[in-house]
Amino acid sequence: MRVLTLAEQTKIKLLTKNQVSISLIEPTETGLKKSIMDATGSVRSFLKDNNIHDYDIQGQGPENKVQIDAIIYQDFQVIQSTASLYRPQTKKGDPRIWFSGLTKIANPNDLIALVFYSGSFHIFNLTQLNVEALLNSNLVNPLKELISEISGKANEIAFELLAMLRKVASSGPIPSMVAADTSVGRTLETALGIDINSSKQPDYKGIELKSFRSSRTNRKNLFAQVPEWSLSKFKSSAEILHAFGYHREEDFKLYCTVSAITRNSQGLALRLDSDIKQLVENSNNPEIGDFVVWTLNTLHNRLLEKHKETFWVEATSTYIDGLEHFQYSIVEHTKKPITSQFDILVDQGIITLDHLIKRNSTGKVVEKGPIFKIKPKGLDLLFPPSEKYNLI
The missing domain is CATH 3.30.70.3570 (MvaI/BcnI restriction endonuclease, recognition domain)
Known part of the structure; x- marks a missing residue:
């Protein structure tokens, strides 16, 4: 994966602050044309560590393909998508991943952010999307709603424990x-x-x-x-x-x-x-x-x-x-x-x-x-x- 720009680093810091865990994938020009991307080591680790998918135990061939619901985020709208995770019969069955509709939002070498929440992938173009503006916007938008829900869910337990501590202290x-x-x-x-x-x-x-x-x-x-x-x-x-x-x-x-x-x-x-x-x-x-x-x-x-x-x-x-x-x-x-x-x-x-x-x-x-x-x-x-x- 290429080196992140300062703007991309800032967006990741903002997501981290909101307790959003992501993985990144960089589609190539060939990958976008053929609708195929390599599931890199970091992507495979993200999927495995979050109990989403384990390529190590997946069989090769189309009969073993796994499909998971996905949503692609744009400024004020979303595209319903499907994630395909598979290992082809050719070569060593190198892990592959693809999201239908990805070509509508991605250019070669853009960085695509992968979030997994509530049983689905949530996908957006980290390079192009103005994450900070959307999160700070007074207008309701899908990305802001997603991040708020993830952040709120993560904070529930912390607030619960904080209330218990305050009761003890009182x-x-x-x-x-x-x-x-x-x-x-x-x-x-x-x-x-x-x-x-x-x-x-x-x-x-x-x-x-x-x-x-x-x-x-x-x-x-x-x-x-x-x-x-x-x-x-x-x-x-x-x-x-x-x-x-x-x-x-x-x-x-x-x-x-x-x-x-x-x-x-x-x-x-x-x-x-x-x-x-x-x-x-x-x-x-x-x-x-x-x-x-x-x-x-x-x-x-x-x-x-x-x-x-x-x-x-x-x-x-x-x-x-x-x-x-x-x-x-x-x-x-x-x-x-x-x-x-x-x-x-x-x-x-x-x-x-x-x-x-x-x-x-x-x-x-x-x-x-x-x-x-x-x-x-x-x-x-x-x-x-x-x-x-x-x-x-």
Whole structure:
């Protein structure tokens, strides 16, 4: 696909702001004449990730063609269309896609936006259509109605959770459930009636909930992710603990932060290797060297999975009769992290890694991480502009 113009980039940013997920396809002159387009890798991923269509399991030939309703958008009217997804008998059955009526709105090398909503494709010419003018228009138009419906549907759950948080906050300071750093989150989830578990999935109907004390400048948890053991010298957390752990009271543990900009007291540091798309943890012990690896693709996917949409809830901590209480006060609502920024922030030491490994008196090794954390100033760099809401 060709490089996007500044105008096309602006239109995509506007759609993203309205929580509209799109894929792009660029018809060629030959493709428009023959009514055929290659389903590129990005298009195939879009279809598969959104459970629309999977070319990998589609058979070749016209008998296996899949057709889906589609609507093509112009300024103030639409064209009813049909999407055809198929793999021809010829060659290797390279995936193909076509939308009937597309030649009415597309020139060669225009970029066509594909949206999927409510069981249908919604298609418009990103290059030619004045998206901003249509969305800001006082006149009713099909594109504005579509975007408003998608955006409103996406916001329903967020407003539902926001109302629940305001109800909790209105009851005043809530006594902490446990005496621990994690109590601010556990207390809130209990007050909301959310089950506390170790699932990697977001906490509430697709929204991740992260709480923190306002008086602290602590790093915020992004996600936990074990290394790719098959690519690593060490094959378990127990090996990491054995090499770098230390005794504390009854436990043998390794509780430490690892950064890409400095080595910690255990001699550990992170190194980003962009050429092979890996994050490597290294020891300054020459007999050990590089000992665990994460692929950047895995870390990006975990970030997107965990933080597609997140409520960062700030709480004021006070002590009443010797017991910590939390007054939840502010929510910062972030969406769709920029994965390329993740790599930069790791390299700059703004995103770091915490090991939380210990072997207790029974000999059992327990691993609560590794947890990737971000410094407070990094949120604005990792996520697009966010919304903030007062709870009280």
